[in-house]
Amino acid sequence: MSVVELQNVSRWYGNVVAVNDISMTLQPGVTGLLGPNGAGKTTVLHMMAGFLAPSKGAVSIDGAPTWRNPSIYGTLGLVAEREAVHGFLTAREFVVACAKMQKLSDPAGAAKRALELVEMTGAQDRRIDTFSKGMRQRTRVAAALVHEPQVLLLDEPFNGMDPRQRMHMMELLHSLGDRGHTILFSSHILEEVEQLSGLVQVIVAGRLAASGDYRRIRRLMTNRPHVFAVQSSDDRKLAVALIGEKSVSGVEIEASGLTVRASDYGSFTRALPRIALGEGIRLRKLLPSDESLESVFSYLLEA
Missing domain, CATH: 3.30.70.980 (YebC, transcriptional regulation domain)
Structure with a gap:
């Protein structure tokens, strides 16, 4: 079980402040990162994943800094909002390649298990450039899960998925959270967070506007x-x-x-x-x- 922690974290680009003095702790289970587009959600996720250095403050997983620390990728999986998938590969080839980068002892077996989790075995030998957006999303989730990470970060993971795919993905994330994985997913859609997560971090204009139980925050919104x-x-x-x-x-x-x-x-x-x-x-x-x-x-x- 892993804990992700942000301590007084800020990130700025020149004179533009993208994230302003955010502190939060993510425990095992599913947490929703909620906020309008442009609020700073992706910047927060990228700092958690070690892609960006905080301009101020500290970001850590189990006490280890995420910035310039490649060892965290053994326990971390990321599904970024922007796609970076080679279309000429099949789904199976792509996920096997990710398993090999993690130096797993049985890349093919790990890829098979990950593709089964996201219900992509039926299309695993098709080229990714023939997939719908929802199928590409599920393939990317399989790649992020191939090494069974304790921490899973997902940026707008339900984009392009049809209702059945969304339901299955929500069930999968619930199952992982119940088994002790620490999962954070971002969304600008209130209903997605309501269906998937009881705990919410709400970001507005780079600031943490609310944190805690979804029902309490929803009452504030309603009232x-x-x-x-x-x-x-x-x-x-x-x-x-x-x-x-x-x-x-x-x-x-x-x-x-x-x-x-x-x-x-x-x-x-x-x-x-x-x-x-x-x-x-x-x-x-x-x-x-x-x-x-x-x-x-x-x-x-x-x-």
Whole structure:
């Protein structure tokens, strides 16, 4: 069982700060690294994998630094977001080559077991350049697992997979986590993390915005203030009526309609049709105006 630790880690490129003073500890099991695109997730994974040196702080696996320490690759497997797979090889040839680089005593046997884990034995003798993206992803996972690493890092691993492939991959990662492997996977999709991991590290703009149990963090996301754009047949009359609604924390009248701030998403969306009907007002548009992942996660920085 292995532990991955980041201690006050920052990484910058010139004047651009990609990761800002992040500390986290990954224990055996499955952890989700969640955040919008460009948040710094890939930079964190690359520092964990020894591809990047931290500009400040320390990254270690079982107490050993990851930077300039090739010995960590005996216990580490990585599936990077960018593909680096030679298309002229078959899946079996590629995974066997990875097994040989790990100096395994039985490369062919190890490759066979890894390809079975990801359900790629039926296509193992086809060239990789004939594969769908989902098949290439599974082949890359097999290559990362061929030496049975204790630590597995995956950057957006479900890209290109169909629903059945996703389900199987989630079951595989769950199984590995239950057997004591330390697994970190990154995603910008909330539902992927919800289905796969109870523990979450949330990164926003290079900073650690939240850490811990997914359900607690999900409640923070659900309970955050919400902003809606509303248009109706009588915006001024509707604004007056909404001010008295308990779930509404603010209303602004603009040329394009109303901007409504609600403290509770569900209560407001249920109350609005009732209020409009009672006032004889016809609703023409109701759109949440701050539902991007960036706005959701940014709220966590202030929570």
